[in-house]
Amino acid sequence: MIKHLARLRLFALLGGLLLASACSAAPDTAAPFTEGDQYVTLPAPQQRLSPEGKVEVVEVFSYGCIHCAHFAPTAEELRKSLPKGVVFKLLPAPFNDAWMPFARAYYAAKQLGVVQRTHLALFKAKFEDNYPINTLDELADFYARQGVNRAEFLRIANSEAATAQMKKDFQLLQKWQIDGTPTIVVDGKYRSGHVKSFDELVKLTRWLVDRELVGK
Template sequence: MPNRMIACLLALFLPFSASAAEFEAGKDYLTIRPAQPTNDPARIEVVEMFWYGCPHCFQLEPLIEEWAAKLPDDVNFLRVPAVLSPRWELLAKAWYTAELLGVTDRIHKALFDEIHVKRKRINSEPALRSFFVQQGVKGEDFDNTFNSFGVAAKVNRARQLTRNYGIRGVPSMIVEGRYRTSATEAGSHERMLEVVDYLVEQARKQR
C-alpha cells in the first residue's frame, strides 16, 4: 500500500484515539465514592454546584446557559447551591426560595448581576428580601417561603450533597453521582464542559 494512502488512513483514525485518551480519571475528573443516587434514574444526571457569591460561577454562567440549551432529552441538568460554610446558606436559601416561588428565571441571572456587576452586598435576609421585591416578588411571599420548612429541608439536602460529592470549591460539575470535575481538574471552564460531555457519553454507553 502506498505510503500516502497509509498516512491518510492513519489520519482518519487518529482523532478518535486521541479523543478517547483525552480525558483521564484522576486528572481531568475524579470518581466519587460511594456513588450518590440521582433524582431520575431514567435520565443521565448532570449537577452544577455553584454559589452566587463566587466570581467563577458568574463567569461560567453564559457558557452553562449555552451548553444546557443543547442538551439531549436523556440528560437531566440540575443546579444545586453548594453549602461549604454557614455563610453560604443565605444565598442557597435564595435559590430555593426562587425555585419554590416559580421565579428562578427572573431571579437567577439578576442575582448574579446584582452581586458581581452592580457590586451590591447581599449578605443579609433584609437585603435579599429587598432584591426579590425589586424583581416583582411580593414581600409577604418572600417571607413565607424563605423561612419555610421546604426551603430549610432543601438547604439541608444541598449541604449533604456538598459533603457527599466531596466539593471543595465551585463551580463543580457532577455526572451521574459518580464523577466530579471542575476548572481545576479540566484546566478551564470550556474544557470542564467538554469533560462533562465525555462523561455523559460514558454514562450513556454504560447504560
C-alpha cells in the same frame, strides 16, 4: 486554573442542625481526560440528586461565588445544548455562614418558580452592578425588584422545609466530596476535578455525559 473560593468547614445551624457537619472502567489511554485529575469517579453506590431516569448534570454553585458568576452564562449555554435524555440541575452550596442566605434564596426562588428568569440576573446585580446583596433581606429586595412577593419569598426562605432541604443537600455534597465551586457532577458518578478553564469544564461534562448515555 479555576480557583475554589470555598472550603468545607464544620458549623452548626439553628441550635444543632449540622450542615458541614467509582467503580470505574479500566483506564483508557485514548481518553481526552484523565481519571483522578480532570475528573474523579465517586465511590459507589451512585448518589443522584433526584431519582428521575435521565442522565443528570448538576452544577454545584453559590450566588456568593464570583467564579460561579463568571461560569453562569457558559453553564446556561451548556444546559441548552445538552442532548435529549439529559437534565441539568443546580445545587446551592452553603459552605460557610456567608453563603447560607444564598442557598435559602435559591430554595425560595425554586419553589416560587422564578429561578430560570432570575438566575443570571442575580449574578449580574451582585457582581456587575455591585448591588449590596449579601443578607437574606437584601436578597428579598432583589427578588422584589424582579416582581416576586417579598414577604412570600422570606417566608419560604426561612421555613423549616428550606432548612431541611439545606441539610439534605449538604449531606449529598459531602458524599460527592465537593470542596469548592463551581463543580459539575454527572449522574452522581463523576465529579469534575482539576480543569484549566470553563471551556475545558464544558468539554469534560459533555464527554462524561456521552459515556453515561452509551451506558444507558
